Amino acid sequence: MSATTAEPVRNPEASAAVEALGSYKWGFSSDIEQEFAPKGLSEETVRFISAKKGEPEWMLEWRLKAFRTWQTMAEPDWARLSIPPIDYQDAYYYAAPKAKPTLASLDELDPEIRRTYEKLGIPIEEQKVLAGVEGAPKVAVDAVFDSVSVATTFREELKKLKGMTDRPFAVNLNLFPMRQPVDNREYVEILVEEGVKIVETSGHRAPEDLARDLKAGGVTLIHKCVGVRYALKAQSIGADAVTVVGYENGGATGTLDVTTLCLVPRVVDALTVPVIGGGGVADGRGFLALLSLGAQGVIIGTAALVAEECPIHPRLKQALIEATELDTMVVMRSIQNSHRVWVNEMARKVAALEAQNAGLEAIVQAAGGDKAKRMYEEGDVQAGVISCGQGVGLVKKVRPMKDIIAGIIQGADDLRKKIAAL
Numbered sequence: 001m002s003a004t005t006a007e008p009v010r011n012p013e014a015s016a017a018v019e020a021l022g023s024y025k026w027g028f029s030s031d032i033e034q035e036f037a038p039k040g041l042s043e044e045t046v047r048f049i050s051a052k053k054g055e056p057e058w059m060l061e062w063r064l065k066a067f068r069t070w071q072t073m074a075e076p077d078w079a080r081l082s083i084p085p086i087d088y089q090d091a092y093y094y095a096a097p098k099a100k101p102t103l104a105s106l107d108e109l110d111p112e113i114r115r116t117y118e119k120l121g122i123p124i125e126e127q128k129v130l131a132g133v134e135g136a137p138k139v140a141v142d143a144v145f146d147s148v149s150v151a152t153t154f155r156e157e158l159k160k161l162k163g164m165t166d167r168p169f170a171v172n173l174n175l176f177p178m179r180q181p182v183d184n185r186e187y188v189e190i191l192v193e194e195g196v197k198i199v200e201t202s203g204h205r206a207p208e209d210l211a212r213d214l215k216a217g218g219v220t221l222i223h224k225c226v227g228v229r230y231a232l233k234a235q236s237i238g239a240d241a242v243t244v245v246g247y248e249n250g251g252a253t254g255t256l257d258v259t260t261l262c263l264v265p266r267v268v269d270a271l272t273v274p275v276i277g278g279g280g281v282a283d284g285r286g287f288l289a290l291l292s293l294g295a296q297g298v299i300i301g302t303a304a305l306v307a308e309e310c311p312i313h314p315r316l317k318q319a320l321i322e323a324t325e326l327d328t329m330v331v332m333r334s335i336q337n338s339h340r341v342w343v344n345e346m347a348r349k350v351a352a353l354e355a356q357n358a359g360l361e362a363i364v365q366a367a368g369g370d371k372a373k374r375m376y377e378e379g380d381v382q383a384g385v386i387s388c389g390q391g392v393g394l395v396k397k398v399r400p401m402k403d404i405i406a407g408i409i410q411g412a413d414d415l416r417k418k419i420a421a422l
């Protein structure tokens, strides 16, 4: 077969080779239509690749000269490798996704490539550039079909956590839509394998399928939500406890906008399983108030952000210490992902984009985790958005977490005695 007649194929041999290597459980491979050079390495292969890349004649000559020189060379043995001889003729030296010259829209792209772009979390506009959609900017970029497994990192972090305490701990499984979609069943599998005893899920719906696997793995399941009907649903799918947080809370607020003071007793009255309450708790007063409302446990997020141990930049902690209860706002409601966040330049920008109906991609770009990372790690406090509740007005200094908790318990106890003496 002549090299230049190679047709785009789903190459069974190459696919089988990838399959054979595919013992890496958490990775993925994509069966996309590709164009291969004929197997083996020859001058024909060099000419084929050079033609594919549209190289000038002089560059092809230079490559051929290099190839001929390589053919005269002996394999070095200085590395003293104990490996079988390499069969250079038993490999493919060129494979590329088959591309249509210009696509009118992403709908014309090979669905398998499209799915892979989605899996890799590549934004729509970048997908258009990569796929060569008409009208998209022409830039020198390529999609690298490789991925670092998020699940592997997750397992490593769990192992680290287990090494830090011999006490039970809970892990939050965030089921909200992600820019980079993840398969939560993988996380559940890892949580069970690593012996995690408590999992708190949170998201738009109670996780029926995950609940089954978590419970079968002996995990105590807590589901976090923001309304009576969601709490009832969570109970019905077997949640051992339900967390509810009021509208003032930092992070996801949902759409019901019920405040902590009303939500917690309503849910306590409706459920038979224990209720954990939160939203706005930052000191002993809030803690005791939540217990008075019938909660059997209390969740605190915003106040923990300024703990000494919290790995966000000191400049960001200082900005939060200086913030008041008026310095939060709810963003991303237009994309069904309402979050209460600290008011800064980026939060205002997100709100402005929403007011202009800028659409999902632009909003997610602005509020995305990469920008928040810059904020957390480099202290560029305007760079991204950070979840933050109205309770931020109650936090006044950076302290070790132990002192924050001890202060809350002591404050609640003092208050309890004071009330009892009334």
Ligand SMILES: Cc1cc2nc3c(=O)[nH]c(=O)nc-3n(C[C@H](O)[C@H](O)[C@H](O)COP(=O)(O)O)c2cc1C
Pocket: 172, 173, 174, 201, 202, 224, 245, 248, 249, 250, 251, 252, 278, 279, 280, 281, 299, 300, 301, 302, 303, 305, 386, 387, 388, 389, 390, 391
């Ligand atoms: C910075 C930050 C990040 C959060 N991330 C998550 C998360 O990933 N998943 C989740 O279920 N809740 C998340 N939350 C919400 C908290 O778990 C908790 O429900 C909430 O902070 C309680 O309200 P409070 O902030 O008024 O104390 C986050 C909250 C903050 C402040």
